[in-house]
């Protein structure tokens with residue numbers, strides 16, 4: 303029968319059979335090795351890890367809690383594929399500067415050293431073992447990426463990464479017959495990043511068995527929070543009979559796929575299945591940590607909350623190193639002792655800076671800004687002068703609170719073209735800008751090394767764009783019955799962004815433009 307196969311098919315078959323044989327042996331191969339802390343690699347208390355060790359699926363997602371050893375497993379899997387097969391591997395972390403530069407010396411290098419791997423080449427971003435090359439790169443811009451081709455891409459911390467750049471890595475596997483793409487991360491929000499992949503996977507859950515044998519699966523059940531928790535005695539219990547689920551029972555669980563026929567392999571790993579982490583530790587975390595932290599890092603679940611703060615990653619995910627075009631330019635200005643300025647085009651922001659009134663005129667000439675929205679308070683005189691100097695282009699913005707919504711209006715902002723003012727529902731427009739970041743609809747064409755964007759580089763603490771966003775928090779005013787965005791430090795760039803967004807909205811449709819001209 304094999305005679306009917308083409309030469310190429312035979313080659314593929316050989317690779318497949320060869321791999322299958324060797325693949326089974328990864329646990330034998332790693333036997334006797336030590337991890338980055340010098341502790342022998344063992345499955346003794348880590349039974350749930352076995353599935354992940356032995357899984358070489360073409361597409362693999364691990365949606366995981368923190369501190370359950372998944373990165374270490376993937377480092378060993380990479381070394382295994384390099385040594386045994388000579389595959390080329392591309393390994394990404396969110397950023398080159400902050401992540402790769404820390405991760406490789408602290409996790410990868412100690413494993414290489416302690417286990418005596420003989421590397422032909424051994425730098426932070428490039429290693430060679432036998433025929434196989436191992437490249438490390440970031441995802442925050444195309445520049446941080448890896449241009450070489452490979453056989454396997456491993457994406458660590460997917461949800462903190464730039465998903466657009468991760469997507470471009472697929473093309474690097476074009477010439478390989480092996481073509482493996484593996485993703486793992488703490489989740490963030492539902493249906494994004496690692497959760498999006500997990501939802502399309504076979505969705506393996508960790509099942510444990512209670513001897514009562516009750517329920518549809520004869521006592522088998524997957525560990526679930528809080529259904530399996532006895533809070534008063536701080537222990538896990540069977541959902542059917544209430545008997546204790548011991549550490550030993552948690553250890554002796556099994557992976558069960560919800561959709562076994564699906565090709566993508568997916569694991570959901572929570573701290574509940576790690577027998578070395580006691581139930582009491584999770585109960586404490588739920589009490590002391592934010593719900594978002596507890597879900598993402600302890601339960602390994604996405605969290606869709608009434609997010610009360612803004613994580614800088616929400617904004618960083620929009621970074622683009624494409625050249626922003628300066629054809630249709632809009633500007634937002636927050637007025638205070640200094641002016642905080644955000645300038646951009648229809649696609650997003652390309653400049654953030656502090657400034658003064660003279661320089662603002664220079665920006666108007668340089669970029670030929672079509673629309674500018676500027677804070678009406680606290681310095682109205684200067685703002686009005688500026689508006690008079692650029693007739694038709696500048697609008698003063700007044701924020702409204704939920705109690706002063708214009709009667710009968712559902713609009714989150716209204717423009718008065720006669721007065722050249724904008725009236726905006728404060729909470730709602732801020733919500734809207736955050737949603738645009740979250741949905742990747744407000745790009746940031748600024749270098750990730752720009753101090754005004756991310757801080758550092760001689761800038762005082764609290765003076766960067768991201769810090770201003772991070773200082774915002776959502777406060778639910780029980781008395782007044784509405785929520786408002788408060789701030790725990792300077793928030794000027796956040797408001798300048800909102801004004802930029804309003805300027806862009808005003809310039810957004812030709813219709814409105816006509817109205818303004820009349």
Ligand SMILES: [Zn+2]
Nearest residue numbers: 512514540543
């Ligand atoms: Zn039971």
